[in-house]
Amino acid sequence: MNDIKEYGPSSSVYEVLSHLTDKVTSGELATFESLKRYVSVLPRGQRLEAMLRRAFFLQRRLYWGFFKDVSPESYPSVWEQVVIPDRDYPFAGDLKRYMSIQNVYLCMVDIHGYTKYCHDQRHNMSMLDLLDKMLQVDVPRIAAESGVVSKRARGDELLLLGSSAASVLDAVLRIVKYLSRRRRLEGCPGKPGEGFVLPEFFISAGIAGGQSYTSLVITRDGDLSGDLVNTAARLQARANAIAPDRNKILLTSHVYQRLKGAGVSIQRVDGINKVDFFNTGAIEFKGVSLTVYDTVFLDTEGYRLGYREAMENLYVAIDKGMWKSRIFEAAAAVAEAIIDNLPGEDKGGVARRAMLDDLKAAADSFGVERYEKAVASFGELVRRLEAVPGVDGLALEYLRAVRDNYAVLVDAFTSRLDRDIDEHLDAVFGQKELERFRLYRQHYAMYGELREQTRLQARSRKAIWFREADRISPELRVRIMSRK
Numbered sequence: 247m248n249d250i251k252e253y254g255p256s257s258s259v260y261e262v263l264s265h266l267t268d269k270v271t272s273g274e275l276a277t278f279e280s281l282k283r284y285v286s287v288l289p290r291g292q293r294l295e296a297m298l299r300r301a302f303f304l305q306r307r308l309y310w311g312f313f314k315d316v317s318p319e320s321y322p323s324v325w326e327q328v329v330i331p332d333r334d335y336p337f338a339g340d341l342k343r344y345m346s347i348q349n350v351y352l353c354m355v356d357i358h359g360y361t362k363y364c365h366d367q368r369h370n371m372s373m374l375d376l377l378d379k380m381l382q383v384d385v386p387r388i389a390a391e392s393g394v395v396s397k398r399a400r401g402d403e404l405l406l407l408g409s410s411a412a413s414v415l416d417a418v419l420r421i422v423k424y425l426s427r428r429r430r431l432e433g434c435p436g437k438p439g440e441g442f443v444l445p446e447f448f449i450s451a452g453i454a455g456g457q458s459y460t461s462l463v464i465t466r467d468g469d470l471s472g473d474l475v476n477t478a479a480r481l482q483a484r485a486n487a488i489a490p491d492r493n494k495i496l497l498t499s500h501v502y503q504r505l506k507g508a509g510v511s512i513q514r515v516d517g518i519n520k521v522d523f524f525n526t527g528a529i530e531f532k533g534v535s536l537t538v539y540d541t542v543f544l545d546t547e548g549y550r551l552g553y554r555e556a557m558e559n560l561y562v563a564i565d566k567g568m569w570k571s572r573i574f575e576a577a578a579a580v581a582e583a584i585i586d587n588l589p590g591e592d593k594g595g596v597a598r599r600a601m602l603d604d605l606k607a608a609a610d611s612f613g614v615e616r617y618e619k620a621v622a623s624f625g626e627l628v629r630r631l632e633a634v635p636g637v638d639g640l641a642l643e644y645l646r647a648v649r650d651n652y653a654v655l656v657d658a659f660t661s662r663l664d665r666d667i668d669e670h671l672d673a674v675f676g677q678k679e680l681e682r683f684r685l686y687r688q689h690y691a692m693y694g695e696l697r698e699q700t701r702l703q704a705r706s707r708k709a710i711w712f713r714e715a716d717r718i719s720p721e722l723r724v725r726i727m728s729r730k
Contacts, residue, residue: 248265250285262288266285266297266301270305270308275301278305278339278340281302281305299335299338309468312468313328313341313395313464316329317337318331318336320390321394321395322393323393324350324394324407327347327350328342328347329342341468342464343463344463344464344466346463347462348456349409350407350408351410351411351414351453351504352454353406353417353453354452354482355404355406355418355450355451356404356449356482357381357404358448358449358486359448360401361401363447364401373444380425380444381402384424385404388421388424392408392413392416393408394406394414396417404421411504411505415501415541418453419521421449422449422495425446425449426446426447448491449495450489450495451494452483453495453501454498455474455498456500461473462475477531481497482496484531484538494541496526496538496540497523497539497541498536498539499536499539502539520544520545521542521544524551524554525537526539527560527644540640549587550638553584556576560579560644560648562576567722569652569719570711574652575612577649578608580641580644588634601627601631604626604630605623605627607619607620615707615708616702617655617707618660621656625649625653628642648724651722651724655714655722659711659714666706666710667700670705671683673705682696683696
């Protein structure tokens with residue numbers, strides 16, 4: 247049969263189906279709509295429906311790419327979002343290619359240590375085969391239990407897509423739980439890998455979706471593109487940057503709000519004992535600012551909730567540009583909360599006492615308008631925190647940014663203060679002190695020491711600090727950026 251019009255009473259089902267298979271395989275009938283039109287000359291009935299079902303299955307396998315396993319039975323909720331169903335044959339339809347799809351959620355997952363492990367085990371094919379089976383067979387099966395489609399993109403990169411934020415998060419957490427188990431190669435007597443154990447793996451992940459301006463596009467070959475993919479990839483890269491050695495799942499604020507609205511909280515998530523969420527503030531991705539939330543694994547990271555509120559107060563102060571005093575106070579509160587909630591830290595330890603001393607020195611100095619010393623003490627506190635193992639990298643990013651911005655403000659303040667002093671020397675010194683000041687100014691070291699003293703005696707220190715804070719605040723920005 248060369249054309250469907252050659253169909254006659256003597257034509258067999260096999261002959262027609264073979265002809266349709268050739269047409270689908272060649273790309274002439276790549277969509278169900280074209281297939282349906284092509285067979286419109288055939289009599290309706292069960293035989294035609296059976297042939298269309300077989301031909302449509304082949305179309306899915308050849309042209310649906312990421313969605314090749316999606317059907318009304320296997321992934322009903324995903325099918326509803328990404329497929330235009332056929333009115334006459336509900337088992338079939340066409341993908342919404344190059345159409346904006348809003349009600350989907352995408353997660354990009356990267357597995358830490360995958361490349362190194364493959365290199366270390368490059369001569370052990372049994373172990374590499376076990377790892378490949380985990381990613382190629384087991385992970386998609388686990389994701390499907392949550393109603394989520396999974397595909398291995400490149401090596402250790404996974405894509406997960408679902409119709410709800412809760413289902414995607416549930417799938418990711420199931421995968422985290424699965425990869426955390428150490429596995430022994432079994433049932434392969436005599437193989438080189440017998441007795442070897444597959445190590446625990448950690449992941450970084452980013453979840454985005456559910457917004458009209460962060461849409462998904464399905465390309466002609468069934469791949470995924472668009473802002474949704476880009477956002478998920480950038481969140482994953484950010485997660486990897488701040489936690490390269492442990493599990494980290496970041497969400498857009500919209501995903502968080504959907505999870506919150508769906509009742510996903512510390513009380514219900516399968517696969518992990520308990521989780522909660524932590525506002526990480528606004529992150530810049532190539533000029534686009536997103537408010538990002540972090541998933542907190544309470545069994546190992548629950549201590550972070552002890553300074554969640556303090557961090558959110560810092561975000562508000564930064565957003566309002568309150569550099570005169572509020573940002574400093576909020577950052578000090580964050581540092582204090584971190585010190586109080588350090589995991590496993592000896593409450594009477596030398597390091598902790600030193601950090602509390604720095605914190606007190608910073609707060610006391612700021613309170614008596616010794617801004618220079620306050621910022622120096624705060625910088626020393628941040629340095630000590632950086633040396634403590636396990637300190638939250640996100641919080642440190644913000645504390646470093648606050649420290650650096652206040653260093654800029656101190657430079658502007660002292661410069662302006664010195665000019666003000668020079669303009670009012672007669673009001674600061676008596677005649678003899680004025681002569682000494684002018685003499686010492688000729689000698690830099692002596693002058694610097696005396697200048698420090700005169701700054702403390704200057705009138706209106708606080709007013710000058712406030713004035714400089716107002717002047718320079720447009721230039722002060724805490725920009726937490728992702729490079730990807």
